[in-house]
Amino acid sequence: MQDLVQRIYGAGSRFHIGDIGWELASVPPERQAGWRIALWSDGDQDVAWGWIEGNGLLLVVDPARPEVAGEVLDWFREETGPAVQRLTSVLESETHLIDAIEKAGFVLEHGRPYYTHHNITLDDLGTPVVPDGFTLRHVRADEIEKRAAVHRAAWSDVAPSKMTAEAMAAVMSTWPYRPELDWVVENSDGVFVASALIWLDEQHRAGLVEPVGCAPQYRRLGLGQAVNLGALHALKELGGVEARVCPRGDDGYPIPAKLYQSIGFRPGLRTVDYVGQKLDL
Structure with a gap:
């Protein structure tokens, strides 16, 4: 496929x-x-x-x-x-x-x-900034449970997320996953509170941002923008020249699209x- x-x-x-x-x-x-x-x-x-x-x-x-x-x-x-x-x-x-x-x-x-489809070229990215007390970095291979936990925290607003450590381990062992492109924001207690994963198609030098999330109690702090930018800079360092993300485009769920557009993504085909x-x- x-x-x-x-x-x-x-x-x-x-x-x-x-x-x-x-x-x-x-x-x-x-x-x-x-x-x-x-x-x-x-x-x-x-x-x-x-x-x-x-x-x-x-x-x-x-x-x-x-x-x-x-x-x-x-x-x-x-x-x-x-x-x-x-x-x-x-x-x-x-x-x-x-x-x-x-x-x-x-x-x-x-x-x-x-x-x-929202698209961005990687030649003029902004600088990621996180507030004091937070750290922006990529995931390590031994942090499967913490990575699964931040996904559950971000995606349980409407119904509990079914993400498990086993499912996250499967993601992290699936081609073309790379931990260097799986970025998180970590709080002072060592808990992951936001995440953004990019998948790189080396043949086309194109990345896909999927998925992105932030725990509800940490929203409106700029962490979503920072974690996306951190991952996009890493994508550029690995040879990527462009990236795509595919948020909802209708008025029923407009916030993700606004976040991506604030980073520099521009809407295209629907x-x-x-x-x-x-x-x-």
């Missing part, structure tokens, strides 16, 4: 290899039980994949092989059945997918939460959602 994403990567691509690394490694196997993933190959080269979670589909298809998109959608329909309202989301620039999705009877649906109506049986 990552090989295909890397081979076709560009400004108009939905996914970065880090998206796949994070999503597959961060979810424990027992929670993946209902997932269905299929690959389409031509000889020794993968040309498409589909990934079903519940009634939703993520798909990647080589733009040079647009006809395979129809096969992925047929598989989606067969796997979910006619009584299910099917959902799929693509980047607005992926016209080879949109054409196939509309031909398959899916309808563009407005009003759902969507995501916007996702669009399509619905395939269930049949009356």
